[in-house]
Amino acid sequence: MSDIEFITSWGEKIPVIITVRRGLRNITIRPRAGDDRHIDISRPWLSSNAAAMKFVEQKRRWLERFFKNAPQKQHLKSGDMIEFLDKSVRVIYDGTIRANKFVLNDNGFYTLFVGGDVRMIESRVRNFIKAELLKEIKNLIRGVPRDFWPRRICLRDTTSRWGSCSTTGTMSFSWRLAFAPYDVMRYVVMHELSHVKHMDHSPEFWAQVRALYGFGVERTKHWLSQNGAKLHQYL
Secondary structure, three states: OOOEEEEOOOOOEEEEEEEEEOOOOOOEEEEEOOOOOEEEEEEEOOOOHHHHHHHHHHOHHHHHHHHHHOOOOEOOOOOOEEEEOOEEEEEEEOOOOOOOEEEEOOOOOEEEEEOOOHHHHHHHHHHHHHHHHHHHHHHHHHOOOHHHOOOEEEEEOOOOOOEEEOOOOEEEEEHHHHHOOHHHHHHHHHHHHHOOOOOOOOHHHHHHHHHHHOOOHHHHHHHHHHHHHHHHOEO
């Protein structure tokens, strides 16, 4: 357990874990919700823990809003219903199978049968959702002109950014976008693809986002700002 704590205005003591990384230029903060609420900080080796905690204080309002709005993590068990990629899916554990089975039922709902070790239900469901999301993202990217395509796509479990685009052509997305409405997920993809042409948030960039996404950009941005924390509810 960390000896450094961030104490909220309501008295909650949240552990702060500081990691020193060579080659890092700036201090970065990643709050973590769920059962193990803590704050991950990465700092350059030339800076100090005191400087990192000063930066944390500068971000106090954002951090407190994050932890106040973060939903309690709900653990998944056999028989539970979960929503992802606009599908209602019931998770059923079946110890007789080795590979997952994804079945569309007559009522329009889906069933995901999960085998293996019963203790690994959440892990196997998480991996399945990630794979399904990655397929959807690739399908969306195939629908835009090739000069927008990234060199590489990866999924991460980020808390402060839903997507990013590097100058090397790598695009990263939060895998928790799978729990968002499909159009919200599609917006984030088009947002990052637009950075291929404009590595900023200029008027030209937003015009490009609207050209790729279509009508409704402001609506999806508003949904994320109001409901983004809920995407960390599961797994």
